[in-house]
Amino acid sequence: MPETIWWKTGTVYQVYPRSFQDTNGDGVGDLPGITARLEHLAWLGVDAxxxxxxxxxxxADFGYDVADYRAVDPLFGTLEDFDALIAEAHRRKLKVILDFVPNHSSIAHPWFVESRASRENPKRDWYLWRDPAPDGGPPNNWLSNFGGPAWTRDEASGQYYYHAFLAEQPDLNWRNPEVRAAMHDVLRFWLERGVDGFRVDVIWHLIKDEGFRDNPQNPDFAPHQPGINRFSQVYSCDRPEVIEVISGMRAVLREFGERVLIGEIYLPVERLVTYYGPDLEAADLPFNFQLLETPWQADAVAALVAEYEAALPEGGWPNWVLGNHDRPRIAARVGDAQARVAAMLLLTLRGTPTLYYGDEIGLGHVPIPPDRVQDPWERNEPGHGRDPVRTPMQWDDSRHAGFSAVEPWLPQTEDAERRNVDAMRDDSRSILTLYRRLLSLRRDHPALSVGGWRSVPLPPSLATEVFAYERFEGDETLRILLNFGSAERSIPLEDDAAKQETWSVLLSTRPGRAGEATGNVLHLSPDEGVVLRAHPSS
Structure with a gap:
């Protein structure tokens, strides 16, 4: 694929529809709400x-238990509402990417209703049914990602069905060609309505071990971890055959031109990059979640970026994520000051960045009172719930922050009167303004959108606190310096005397420095990040 294809040069913005904008007064966001707020995304400067x-x-799991892959749930609107959303997004030059949930359906899906009807039903093999173990218990030791066993006994037939998540989410059998064909037709249904690509949910789970062998004990398991970590998931997911399945999906997308296939994958770097597939035939973008789990330290992040860049297959396009609907928000993890540094990191690394709604206004951890807990994972395994990262977007200082006319399905931040789009939009010091300027910088400078990446060595005394790297394209070189620490740092800029370059500040996370000439040393404030432009000396 050429470097100029839209999903390489662009930026993706994730919307959790329950929490973006409510237009019908039920306290839950909907598709017309997303349409109504597309202007915000266009103003911000994202591309998809x-x-x-x-x-x-x-x-049962807020839409990840699908009963009809070709219908909009009435909670969110209608197919006509979706068509209107597509039309309005495309009118604003915004691409639309849908979540595709092929690993499992709902127990209410007609396919599973038929599969469950009898052992002889033609759709029995569309799901994963197994006889009990000799003692009558589950067929093997596989666990659910949401706590407890991954097998549920069907009393009528005496067999167990497998569910990697809730019992209400039975896994489909992707070894069955009829399942593949049916799911490919689902993709075509949405592509024909104008969708520009898909993010595929838990893509590394799609194929399981053919022999259903027990997973081995995880020697690194600790009591505070989710129960799923008790075993190493070597047989229940990340099987080599999954690449063929993903390649089949990608072939369907290629029938429709320049569409993108993004795969959700929580795996180490060395396994993650295999999901590009041989000759880059599988996922266009295997989602890189490494920043969600790496310690927020300059040297640790620098090592991660170098490792990832080195591991990418030739031609593989990188991507980066700071937050999503499953993991704590970046501002909750690193604090308000470092959230600004994180924004600069995300939008200046090489590859496609994905923003999570609300990060542009610095939303952090939102406490959820026990009587308002919604997430089934929190009910099964307290302390692991995802409600705090799914709270409603905050638009203005009105009641319920402009999200809804009634009490939202989840609470909002206590500082919503100040932490909202309207309050921050015209504030030159706000994190919202910083995100918009960074996105503008990416559009204006090919060095940031499609250019190369290289690390910049620093003295050991600085490298533990400051991450330095360059982006370059043609005759332009930009240097990014990110201070992960709470002390001022003086950074030498001339690492190669033969270059004879001078530098000026293009953008800083601290307002007021743009255009500043730096000399041979840059004084980096605590919690500050800067983008510098190189100028050859005369």
Whole structure:
């Protein structure tokens, strides 16, 4: 794919539809709400909107238990509302990416209803049914990602069905060619309506071990970790055959031109990069979640970036994520000051960045009172719930922050009167303004959108606190310096005397420095990041 294809040069913005904008007064966001707020995304400067599931669903897992892959759940609107959203997004030059949930359906899906009807039903093999173990218990030791066993006994037939997540989410059998064909037709249904690509949910789970062998004990398991970590998931996911499945999906997308296939993958770097597939035939962008788990320290992040860049297959396009609907928000992890540094990191690294709604206004951890807990994972394994990262967007200083006319489905921040789009939009010092300026910088400078990347060595005394790297394209070189520490640092800029370059500040996370000439040393304030432009000396 050429470097100029839209999903390489652009920036993706994730919307959790329950929490973006409510237009019908039920306290839950909807598709017309997303349409109504597209102007914000265009103003911000992103290029694509990725929408989490809105399909018809009993909502056992908030839409990730799909009962009809070709219908919009009435909670979110109608197919006509979706068509209007697509039209309005495309009118604003915004691409639309949908969440595709192929690993499992709902128990309410007609396919599973038929599969469950009898052992002889033609759709029995569309799901993963197994006889009990000799003692009558589950067929093997596989666990659910949401706590407890991953097998549920069906009393009528005496067999167990497998579910990697909730019992209400039975896994489909992707070894069955009929399942593949049916799911490919689902992709075509949405592509024909104008969708520009898909983010594929838990893509590394799609194929399981054919022999259903027990997973081995995880020697690194600690009691505070989720129960799923008790075993190493070597047989229940990340099987080599999955690449063929992903390649089949990608072939469907290629029938429609320049569409993108993004895969959700929580795996170490060395396994993550294999999901590009041989000759880059599988996922266009295997989601890189490494920043969600790496310690927020300059040397640790620098090592991660170098490792990832070195591991990419030739031609593989990188991507970066700071937050999503499953993991604590970046501002909650690193604090308000470092959230600004994180924004600069995300939007200046090489590759496609994905922003999570609300990060542009610095939303952090939102406490959820026990009586308002919604997430089934929190109910199964307290302390692991995802509600705090799914709270409603904050638009203005009105009641419920402009999200809804009624009490939202989840609470908002206590400082919503100040932490909202309207309050920050015209504030030159706000994190919202910083995000907009960074996105503008990416559009204006090919060095940031498609250019190369290289690390800049610093003295050991600085490298533990400051991450330095360059982006370059043609005759332009930009240097990024990120201070992860709370003390001022003096950074030498001339690492190669033969270059004879001078530098000026293009953008700083601290307002007022743009255009500043730096000399041979840059004084970096605590919690500050800067983008410098090189100027050859005369």
């Amino acid at each position: 909107v990725w929408i989490s599931p809105f399909y018809r669903s009993p909502m």
